[in-house]
Each structure stands twice: as C-alpha cells, then as structure tokens.
Amino acid sequence: MSIPVETFFLDPKAQGTLQAQIQQMIAAGILSGRFRRGEKLPSTRKLAQHLGVSRITVTLAYTELVANDYLSSRGRSGYFVSETAPEPMPDRPEMPDGDPVDWSHAIGQRFISNFAIERPLDWSKYRYPFIYGQTDPTLFDHAHWRLCALRALGQKDFGAMTADYYDQDDPQLIEFILRHSLPRRGIHARPSEVLLTLGAQNALWLTVQVLLTPQRLAAIENPCYPALRDILTQSHCRLAPVDVDQDGLLPDAIPDDSDVIFTTPSHQCPTSATMPVARRRRLLQRARDMGALIVEDDYEFEMSFLSPASPALKSLDADGRVIYVGSFSKSLFPGLRLGYLVGSEPFIREARALRASVLRHPPGHIQRTAAYFLSLGHYDAQIRRMSKVLAERRAVMEQAVRDYGLDIAGARSFGGSSLWMRAPEGTDMGRVAKELMQTGVLFEAGERFFNGPDAPKNFFRLAYSSIPADRIPEGIRRIAEALR
Template sequence: MNRSYDADLPLWARLFRLPEQPGLPIQVRLRAVITQAILDGRLPAGAALPSSRDLAQALSLSRNTVTAAYEQLVEEGFLEARPRRGVFVAANACAPRADVEAALEEDPFRSGRAGSGQRPPEWRRRVLRSQAERPTLAKPEDWHRYPYQFIYGTYDPELFPTDDFRECCLRSLGRVQLPNWTPDFEQVDVQELVAQIRQRLLPQRGVYALADEILVTIGSQHACYLLAEALFDRHTRVGFEEPGHPHARNSFSVRGPQMVNLPVDDEGLVVDGMPEVDYVFVTPSHQSPTTRTLSLERRQWLLRKAELHDFVVIEDDYEAENLYAGTPMPALKSLDTSGRVIYIGSLSKSLSPALRLGYIVAPRELIAELRVLRHAQVRHPSAFLQHAYALFLSLGHHGSHARRVNQIMQERLMRVSAALTQHLPDFRFTLPQGGASVWVEGPDWLDSGELADVARAHGVLIEAGRAFYDQPPYPCPSFRLRLSSISGAQIEDGIRALALAVGALAAARGVSRTGAPFMH
C-alpha cells in the first residue's frame, strides 16, 4: 500500500478508536471497530484501508495484532486482500445504504414514516398486557458511577469465582465436549446438569426428584412466567406475600390472575386466616424482602391447609444456601407428601444474576407441559451454559463458592449492623440468619422512595420499599439494603452518606430525624 495515507493517520486513529473493554483482547476490539465502521457505512465497499504497519503506528499497536485482525476479517468476508495493492472493504460486506433508503422511500408501508401518507399503528392501544407501570426493582443506567450500591443485580468482583468458572467454560469448549452441547436440544436439558441438581443440590434441601420431574429455566423469574402461562388466567386466585418479590409478582400478573395479598410477620407468611385461593406463592427460606424465615410449624400448617382447601404451593427457595446461623429449615417441597408443592430454585443467583439459570421441580405431568411451553417460548436455555455449570457443580466449585460467599456475607452483615446502629440509631432492623440483604424500617414520617431519590445525590443506591408492595403505603418507611454488590470496606461510608441523605430529607420536610417538628 502506498505511503499517501501518512497524512491521514490521525483520521484512522479517530475512526478505529478502541473501546475500554479490558476483558477483551486488543485484536478482538480492533476487529469490532472495523466491522462496525463497515456496517455503519463509514467505510463503503471498495474503500482502501491503511497498511498493517501504518495502522499499527496510528493506534500504537503491534503490527502482528493488526495483521491478525485483517486476516480474520478477510476470512469472514468483511475485507478483501488484493495482491500488491493492499486491503479493501469487500464488495458484499454490507448492503448499500443508498439502495436501502431508496427501497424504503418507494415502499411507505415498510418505512412506517408519518410523512409517507400512512398512519403508524397506535401501539398504546394495541399493547394488551403492558407492564410499564408496574412497580419493580430497577437501577439507574449509570448505576456503576455510584460508589455505594446497596442494590441487587450488579457484578461483585470480590465474590465471582473467575478462575473456577473460566476453567469450566474452557473445558466445555474443548473439542471432546462439543458434541455434548452443540446439537439442538429441542425440549430436553443437558443430562449432566439435571444429574447434578438431583444428586448434589436438591438433597441438601431434603428434596429428592426424578430426572423427568426437573426442568431447567432461564432463571427463577422465567420459572414464574412459565407457571403463569401454564396455570393462570383471569379467574385464578393467587395468594402472594405482601410485601413480596416484585419480579415474581410481575411475571404472574402478565396473565391477569386475581392477586390476593397475604400478610407477613416475624415468622414469614401468615397462614391463619388465609382466604380462598388456587395457588400460594411463598419465599419460606428468606422471605423477600423482609428476610424472615417461615417457621416449621407454619410450613406444616400451610401444607395441611393446601390439602384441606385444595390449593397448590409455589415455593421459591430464595437464598436457601446462604445460611449463617442456626439449623437449615427443611424446604416445603421436602415436607410435601401429596405433590402440592412446585419448587423453584436458582443456580446463578450466588454467582451473577446475568447468567440466568434456574430450575423447577414438580410432578412429571406438569413438567411435561412446561417443557412444551418452554420450547414454544425460547426452545431451551443455553446448552453451553448448562454444560459449563454442570462441570462447575461436579468439580465442587459451587459448594466452595457458596461457603466463601456465606463467610463474606456474614462479615458484611456485621458491618452494616454496626454502621446502622451508629449512624441511623432511630432506624429499626433485624439481622437475618442468612441471605444477602437487610430490611430496614425508618421513622414513620420517612418515605423510602423519596429517600432513594435524595440518596442518589449522596452517591447511595437503595431499594425503596414501595417496589415490594402491591398496595404500598404512603409514606412507606421501609427499604432494603442489598449487600451482594458493595464491598465490606465501603459499607460504613455508604451508611454514613445515607444518614446525610436522611438529614437532608428531614430538613426539607421541616422535621428532625426522629420526626418531631423543628422549633422556631
């Protein structure tokens, strides 16, 4: 390639600026930016690229890195190499944008533009089951910029077993393992994972199931959605904890059942006085969000009532592995003798919620129906991820990771307890026996939704209590502090900043932190 590109080197440096993604090799990032420039039309078909030497100089990269990127893009059809002339964008790398625009102009039905003489669909009227207004747990898009993240759903590098999980992924990518997960699985699951769930996880909860009584899901929320699709309609009465798990409530609500709010207290779900229902959803291990554990007496009474009144219990064994004190309470499913309990478990929650892997244990007749329904929705969860996680379980990594998480979470609970006692002494909380969060009740004047807004200005993210209620009170003084995303070293500073937010909100309301009006 001639040297006429020397003057244009700053242009190439701007066009191919590599993104800050330390987890990706430089060559992969370079291929990505070149490909994106081609697909965006910034590099049209036939456009000449600088030589590998010139581009390496412009981007301060190794020439071998640029050469390898070019060779890969030639192989993939984005670039073409012309002997003694250089590297050019391939003729068929992407559709010409002018042709696409012309086609849209000629076909107003495809363009959907208001100026085409055709009215676009009224989507607000057409959407029949909108979830947009339902309360849910949501973090701001720029959540990573906040120093104190007392929220669920973020990555904690201190906890993630990077080396162990990478080993399992690499083993699954070995040539000898490819036949075990690359074929289309249709309706079945990876046998190795089902075996590990049966033999390693469920017995720890006192649950014993056959292979055809287990279905792998894309997380516990997907399990709730599958059950709602199969079992609920607008006539179905579903008992649900109040406050309760918002994601499960929203998944159930898609099918429009009659949601019946059931109170909770210090022993979990209140079983006495329960109205007539068809299903009851319960989080007995660590009630979401209050973290209370359903007592053995109530577990037995709930199952007895299910038989007497012919309803089914849906048990989400939420954070059952995270136990720091006391004796593990048996899962409801382990006490079930009549097949009235549907059990939901999560495989990925303690690692990273982004992995999305869970399972349902239920009578085989129901599992067979759910299997067909899952196939219609998503075919099946990632077979690669199932296989990798089966290895993660079989090599003992899951157990050692759970023990490590428990030790770290217990330390964080002690830290948050000390910080709350020191900086927010008028706030009430009870340390749970397990789990990864603390349910906090502020003074009666406080609304946690308003506090969450003010706390952001102090760098603190919390989970306002109203998201957990079907019918939230106002003011709603309760909120949840999640400990799976914030390091132990940041907890005290985070609670101190939260106390400053409480003070600012109290001043704006004209009250002291305890709720007494200011004296003038």
C-alpha cells in the first residue's frame, strides 16, 4: 500500500533544515503508527514537488532514514517503511479522574522556591528587556565558538569528546584555568585543587553539601543571590543573614559562631558593590579568628570596566580557608553551564567524589570546545568587546536615570551589568513589574533577594546587558512614569 503524498506537510514554525524537518516528519509518522511497515513512500520527485523543495533535499532525507533503519530501498521500486523500523509508541493509558498518588505525602523533601525567577522565555521579543543574565547575540562571538566546537568534534579530540572521565576533567581546560584565569586573579593552584562544575550554582551546591550540616551556621549577605539561599535552606543548616553596605559584607556583623561565610566581593549580588581591599583583609582576619571558612563567588569580576578589578579574596588568603567559585557562564553565555571550584586539596577531593556520584563530570565536548575558545584568545577578545559595549550602555542608563529622577541604591561599583535601584517607600515593585510587562518593559523586582518575611518591596534590578543602548532611555522613562 502506498502512503498518499497529501499526508505530508511541513510545519512553517518548525526548526532546523528542510532535510531535518522531512526526516522528523517521516520518523514521527512511523513512531505514531500512521505509517506502517512495508508501506511505500511517495517518490522523491513527487514529494519534492508537493512540499515545494528540491529533489536532492528529499533524497538526502530518505537516505538518512534508510541509514537509521526507518526506511528501506528496493532497487527501482522506491522507498518503503522498513520491516525492522521502530515499533509505534503505545497509546498512553487513560488516567482516572484525579491523581491516585497523594503527592503531598509521597514527596519527602521540597525544593520549590517561594521566589522563583519569573522571566518569560520569549524575553528577547520585548522592546525593553532590562533582564539580567541573558546573552545578547550581538555581543557573542558565535563564529569562533562554532569553529572551536567543530575542531573539538575532530578525530584528534574524539577521546576528549566521548571518554568517561569519571571524576576527572579535561586536562587542556584545567591547564588554561591554572595558567591564565587564576593568575589574573592573583591565585596560584595545582590541578588537584581545581574542579570543573556545571556553572557557579552547581559549584555552590557542591560546596554546601560538603561543608554544612544541620548543626553548622552559614553567614550570607543580605540582600543575596537567591539561588544560594535556596541551596542553604535545602541543606537544613542554620542561616545568618548579614546586612551589606556600600562596600559589601560587614565583617564585624558576622556572628561569632559562623562556620562558613558566603560572599560576592567583586560585584555584590545584587547591589554590585565592590569590597575594598582593606575590608577583604578584615574579613579574612575575622574568619581566621572564628576558625571559619569563606566561600568567594567571584561574581562578574571580568566586567570591571570602570576601574581595574581588585585582587580576589582567595589571592590574599595565606591559610587556605577561602574556597573560590569561578564561572564562564556569565561572560560567555548562560546556557554553557561551565564553572569551577578552587580550594584546598582535601575539600576538592570530597567535592570531586560528590560530583562523580551525581553527574560524573561536565560534557567532554563542551569542556574541549571551551578550552579551544579560551586558549586561542577568543575569550579575551569577547571580554574586551563586552566591556566596551557595557560601559557605553551603563553611561546611557545612568544619564537616563538622572534625567527621569530615579534612585540608584547601589551607586558604588567597578562595573558589572546591572544597577540596583530603589523606588519610594511603600512601592510594590513586583506589582509594577507585572504591569509594565504589558508595555514591553521587563525587569526584576528586588524582594526575592532579601531574607526574612519583612523583605522590602521597593527595590529592583535593571540590567543593561540585554538591551540596546538606543532603547534604554525610553524604557527608563516608562518605569519612571509608572512610579509616578
């Protein structure tokens, strides 16, 4: 039996090449049971005419499906659904009304945050996206990243791409971090003191699991990185929020019985305050006196375009009590999910064992691609390009903020990619943010960054990393108008 050509149509919203779309269309028909084993497909010429594509495109799609055993070719007779094609997926059984599983009882631990990030997936379609942590495609060096990815797919790097490292990492990437990334921060380490992670958040999770117990006390900044607070809450450790000022975390306000201190000294999250060197030394002495460890999230240090970056807290540490968290996800693109931990060897051994039991290691192909991108100088070139553009955008935003009378709460900063803002007392910026979404303006309300039930609602964060400079003034005007 022949399958009518009218059965086939291309979805205008589908992604991928025409060849890939045709392959997916036919494979989906076989897996759904619409196309059965032994049935004949339309000729390549007939299907090409029907779909309005070239005949070679259809031929290539058929050939690939033959190679994958979805189709078979019978000499001059044409193409047929293979007798050994995958079995159609069984219909999903009808579920009874209601859920027979009592999930409120079945779930032993809860991980959903009360302040999850509310960011539309189509944020780039909004006219005024003051959204933090997203990639501006005009700033990313896609061409060189693609070339590095292709190089990492080559036969020479086949082992790096396909091997199970178990608990180890790509030696080329580790070498670059040791010889280039860390020395720029004044840090010197051995391979046994570095561990790759799936971004900074994964590094923080590993650190919390290794260092903290329900009996131990963690000191965190207030306001802080919300994902860190969620991780600490899930660990059931005791939590001590410590207020920050224009220079970041206050060392003397840290409780005496703190076991681990979490800080973002380069650009405090979310205020962007940079901790002066004198305070960094005071923090180290405070931790030494208490016998506490410090976890330094070197957040956005690459974006110090207003003044040179201060030395990392880890570089001032003579005791090995600082654990350093670095990431390429913010400076390259967030979907990369590639970061690293630097710490004393006993700590890294435990973190490595935990990582191996959960996810083994970050994908080998991603590690090798990043190693090429970094070692060939493309990363440094991108940082210079981003810094120049972000400095220009920041100048435009600061001028617009002054013109429309808005209040910057985190004024002292060495750069970064956002401004920490304060609205008049009593303003609910969460409500304002939802209203302005309807007019194409996106930004983050600040309530979720604070600890405790009485978190102020009048703060908000405006990022300039994802919005063109020429749209910033109008977006700021709309925010100011809404606040009035």
